Amino acid sequence: MPERHLLFFWEIKTAMKERIHKFEQGGEYILLDVNSAAVHLIDRMTFDLLDVFDGTNDDEAAQALSGKYPESELREVLSELHELMDAKQLFAPDIDVPPTFAAEGVVKSMCLMVAHDCNLRCGYCFAGTGEYGGKRELMSNEVGEAAVEYIIGHSKGRKHCEIDFFGGEPLVNLSVVKHVTEYVRRREKETGKIFKLTLTTNGLLLDEDTRNWLNANRVSLVLSLDGRREVHDRMRPDAGGNGTYDRVLKNFRAMVDSRGGKDYYLRGTYTKYNLDFTKDVLSMADAGFDVLSVEPVVAKDAPYAIKESNLPRVYEEYDRLTEAYLKRHREGRGFFFFHFNMDLSGGPCVAKRLSGCGAGHEYYAVAANGDLYPCHQFVGRGGYRLGSVFEGVTNKDLPKYFRESHVLNKPKCADCWARFFCSGGCHANAELFHGDIREPYEVGCAIQKKRLECAIRVQAELALEKAGKKADV
Amino acid sequence: MKHIQTVNKPTLQETIKKGGCGECQASCQSACKTSCTVGNQTCEK
Ligand code: SF4
Ligand code: SF4
Numbered sequence: 001m002p003e004r005h006l007l008f009f010w011e012i013k014t015a016m017k018e019r020i021h022k023f024e025q026g027g028e029y030i031l032l033d034v035n036s037a038a039v040h041l042i043d044r045m046t047f048d049l050l051d052v053f054d055g056t057n058d059d060e061a062a063q064a065l066s067g068k069y070p071e072s073e074l075r076e077v078l079s080e081l082h083e084l085m086d087a088k089q090l091f092a093p094d095i096d097v098p099p100t101f102a103a104e105g106v107v108k109s110m111c112l113m114v115a116h117d118c119n120l121r122c123g124y125c126f127a128g129t130g131e132y133g134g135k136r137e138l139m140s141n142e143v144g145e146a147a148v149e150y151i152i153g154h155s156k157g158r159k160h161c162e163i164d165f166f167g168g169e170p171l172v173n174l175s176v177v178k179h180v181t182e183y184v185r186r187r188e189k190e191t192g193k194i195f196k197l198t199l200t201t202n203g204l205l206l207d208e209d210t211r212n213w214l215n216a217n218r219v220s221l222v223l224s225l226d227g228r229r230e231v232h233d234r235m236r237p238d239a240g241g242n243g244t245y246d247r248v249l250k251n252f253r254a255m256v257d258s259r260g261g262k263d264y265y266l267r268g269t270y271t272k273y274n275l276d277f278t279k280d281v282l283s284m285a286d287a288g289f290d291v292l293s294v295e296p297v298v299a300k301d302a303p304y305a306i307k308e309s310n311l312p313r314v315y316e317e318y319d320r321l322t323e324a325y326l327k328r329h330r331e332g333r334g335f336f337f338f339h340f341n342m343d344l345s346g347g348p349c350v351a352k353r354l355s356g357c358g359a360g361h362e363y364y365a366v367a368a369n370g371d372l373y374p375c376h377q378f379v380g381r382g383g384y385r386l387g388s389v390f391e392g393v394t395n396k397d398l399p400k401y402f403r404e405s406h407v408l409n410k411p412k413c414a415d416c417w418a419r420f421f422c423s424g425g426c427h428a429n430a431e432l433f434h435g436d437i438r439e440p441y442e443v444g445c446a447i448q449k450k451r452l453e454c455a456i457r458v459q460a461e462l463a464l465e466k467a468g469k470k471a472d473v
Numbered sequence: 474m475k476h477i478q479t480v481n482k483p484t485l486q487e488t489i490k491k492g493g494c495g496e497c498q499a500s501c502q503s504a505c506k507t508s509c510t511v512g513n514q515t516c517e518k
Contacts, residue, residue: 031477033483035485035486036483036485036486037481037483037484037485038479038481038483039479039480039481039483040477040478040479040480041477041478041480042476042477042478043476043477045476046476046477076475076476077476077477080474080475080476080477081477083474084477084479088486089479089483092486093486095485095486095489098489098490098492098493099490100488100489100490100491100492100493101493102493106495108495108499109498109499158495158496159496160496160497160498162498162499196498344480344481344483345481345482345483345484346484347484347485348488348492348497349488349491349492349493349494350485350488350489350492351488351492351493351495352492352493352497357499357501358499359501362495362499363499363501375501376501420485426501459480460480460481463480463481464478464480469478
């Protein structure tokens, strides 16, 4: 065969391989068809056969495994694989940018950094304990109102808009949070928009009055707790260097109880110091919280940073967490863990999967002084100021660049099996490590992919248990 | 099927033509917010 043709066939084979991802998780062999998002539980023989089978080469595949499995069974598997192909659930065609993905994003979400100031001194804070590389500063009512107007003016026909009160610690500037909330509720009535409001807090200032106010105003909450007391206190001391676990736990308990266990997330960060973070997740569950998220710290050159050499340990821990999660679920003590949440049959559309986090084109952060940035992580990073809530976006190239930095345009993502689940990772982390939002941060990718495998296993297991169809394949 | 059990009824290919309404929640994948891997989100429709 001429060399050119050989290359052509090799390319087809590779292209087919990039359309599937197969893995072993918790004793199950799992096959994900990347472009259809179909998930199949397969047996070992099918798993092995897919090392060779590319949709066209039945004889070659059967031949390659003939010493290991009986020919008749291999043919059986091949016929099942063809059935899946006919149903477009195996080697489904590649997805290109669809017409539903508009060239320009519509800005409907903002993160308001109401306080570049904080009452904690968390060891890993990307905001530099709240200052974002600048001075301690609080947002004014005027900036807050202008941000709300910016969203109303730029969200076009979108009904659902979002504001996240963030910091630093937003409760150190509660009066502005209250003012902006009242303003939003009034403008909702006048414009027909619906705003989802969220506040992310370390909990130190969550007293009874604040609790009542947050409940009365339907503000969703993200509550920061790092799991076990010793883990939390090591990384999240107050300004005087004292542990905060007991104080914030008490406040969180009262807060969550006062809203009937609804509209909150308890979230934590794990670092190199607690790679046994399953214990932290379970500690949060044992403290009576059941909507949880725990994520890896992102840091460069810090003693607590998670490095490539830590990855095997991290993978092992996700395996442990997966089994613990399923076990609790079966015992009727289940909890919700954000990264294991996945709707295998529905889930977001392709346009959303390309939009990703939306930073810089559907979602902006507003610094305390009103400056606009692609997201909260970019605040204060040189070259990333977009404009301000008063003058609008003046750096017009940036939103376009962010919009176009989707998985199909990033070389590493375009052929990554996780592309439609991960949606290209965090731009801020990519920029931090590589100075380019199109060059994903490798450790983040590795953890992301492991977490997705665990999530797929969890959801597959739950779906089959629910349907009463758990079969031995 | 004897060797393969399909878990879900995926709709990803169908949403190439139908999606894009933009009503879903923004997602953040960073370590400092509860942070959404898009695949972990639901569709608002
Ligand atoms: S960011 Fe990493 S894990 Fe995500 S799609 Fe891109 S390469 Fe894959
Ligand atoms: S760039 Fe990263 S930190 Fe910013 S919104 Fe996206 S995922 Fe979150």
